[in-house]
Amino acid sequence: MAQGVRYSRRNSGKFGQALVTFFITSIMCLGLLSMLRNDSQRMDDAISVVQGQLETCEKECRDLEREAAAMMSPRAIHTYAARQLGMTQVHLAGAVRLDGVGRSGGTMSASLTNSGIRLPN
Known part of the structure; x- marks a missing residue:
């Protein structure tokens, strides 16, 4: 009978060690997942900021293209030359x-x- 008690203690000791190892590993995995989630949120915020800047730059580019197209007309060139450069028509x-x-x-x-x-x- 003494052998049976000793055997059950040995098995319960191994089971306890496995259980502690499982909990420690689980806690470490949850901590890593939490860190990854925080990093993911920071990256999403950074991407949102960059996309906003990109949209602003694209709008500014479209406005400049529209302005450049308007300045290509002969009337606009003549007006600019007369007003800004002081040129007169001879x-x-x-x-x-x-x-x-x-x-x-x-x-x-x-x-x-x-x-x-x-x-x-």
């Missing part, structure tokens, strides 16, 4: 008159008639 249409043709000195001058513009030699 009408050079007219006939060219050459003064001094056939002079012995070899100097000639040219001007656009009815424009007031004198062209260089």
Whole structure:
């Protein structure tokens, strides 16, 4: 009978060790899962922030493309040149008159008639 008690104590000791090992392992796994869950939530938050920034940049890009397309029209170019750059439109249409043709000195001058513009030699 003494052997039976000793055998049952040995088995209950092994069972107790296995049970303690199981609980320790379970607690460690739950801790790791909790850490992974926290990391996952932080990554989701970071992804959401980046997606928001991406949407903002895409909207800004579309606005700039729309603005660039509007600035390509001749009227917009003319308005920008006149207002921002101070350029004025000069009408050079007219006939060219050459003064001094056939002079012995070899100097000639040219001007656009009815424009007031004198062209260089």
